[in-house]
Amino acid sequence: MTEQNETDDAYAERLARTLRDGEQDLPPDVIERLTAARRAAVDAADEPVKLVWPRYAGAGALATAAVVVVLMTQPEVTPLPPLDAVELAAAQDAELLEDLEFAAWMIAMEEADEPSNSG
Amino acid sequence: MGFLKMGTQAELNEFLTSVEKRAYSMAMMAVKNQDDALDIVQDVMMILAKKYAGKPAGEWRPLFYRILRNRITDFHRGTSVRRRLFGWLSPNSEQPDENPLEQVPGLEHLNPDRQVEMDGARDKIANAVSQLPERQQQAFMLRAWEGFDVKATARAMGCGEGSVKTHYSRAVHALRSALEDYHD
Numbered sequence: 001m002t003e004q005n006e007t008d009d010a011y012a013e014r015l016a017r018t019l020r021d022g023e024q025d026l027p028p029d030v031i032e033r034l035t036a037a038r039r040a041a042v043d044a045a046d047e048p049v050k051l052v053w054p055r056y057a058g059a060g061a062l063a064t065a066a067v068v069v070v071l072m073t074q075p076e077v078t079p080l081p082p083l084d085a086v087e088l089a090a091a092q093d094a095e096l097l098e099d100l101e102f103a104a105w106m107i108a109m110e111e112a113d114e115p116s117n118s119g
Numbered sequence: 120m121g122f123l124k125m126g127t128q129a130e131l132n133e134f135l136t137s138v139e140k141r142a143y144s145m146a147m148m149a150v151k152n153q154d155d156a157l158d159i160v161q162d163v164m165m166i167l168a169k170k171y172a173g174k175p176a177g178e179w180r181p182l183f184y185r186i187l188r189n190r191i192t193d194f195h196r197g198t199s200v201r202r203r204l205f206g207w208l209s210p211n212s213e214q215p216d217e218n219p220l221e222q223v224p225g226l227e228h229l230n231p232d233r234q235v236e237m238d239g240a241r242d243k244i245a246n247a248v249s250q251l252p253e254r255q256q257q258a259f260m261l262r263a264w265e266g267f268d269v270k271a272t273a274r275a276m277g278c279g280e281g282s283v284k285t286h287y288s289r290a291v292h293a294l295r296s297a298l299e300d301y302h303d
Binding site for chain 1: 127128131132135136139140141143144153157160161164165167168169172240241244245248259262263264266287288290291292294295298
């Protein structure tokens, strides 16, 4: 098969196969550090997750109550028309964006946790 | 008494063993520095273990690569901010004469015998992949290297499936151009 008529997927797979083979050639010090990192992670997984929510439970309950009151006092609104395809796609993107924001938040939390965990 | 079941710990250990070398290689290509790449992989393992170890094991792989992508992006943002903040202090620090190909991962990983044996093919590919724009690099790594389908790649990259197809296609075409002399 020549490079010209080889499909993108087949070509990419050929490159990827070569890269996968290379994973076995990592130097010993890198393998050692990866092993240590893995063990530390597995040990960390065994620690119970600290619950921080009780600190904010009171404020959360108040905020929820306020929202409920506001919603109950709002005049009845007419139902929205069904979403068309474009709006649905936008909603899916928004969901993805939300996921991303959550992931970013989670990482920020993780980094913020580091000093307190080490202390 | 541990928090996780012993079985889960063993599964997590097995899972991390299965991804650690690839994750390091990917991080290395993205950040071009061994210590930074190791730090990133260590962070990703720790975050997965602490936040998601309780999730079904089948969900770990896409989550792992998603966290990896975020950490690499954070790294690039941090580097970019540092460069903007401190770059003006030392205008010659960019070292424009430096050959970026010399910093690309791969070369320092291989012992001399193995390097000769592989005839540099792997290094050429690694160099070419590391030169791709970040999103194309991610699409290629996840689709081709890790073997994710379009949907899983989209989840890991935090974008739509159409974007994945575009980035992947551009990546493969860029690699074809960069690796013109790479034949079987």
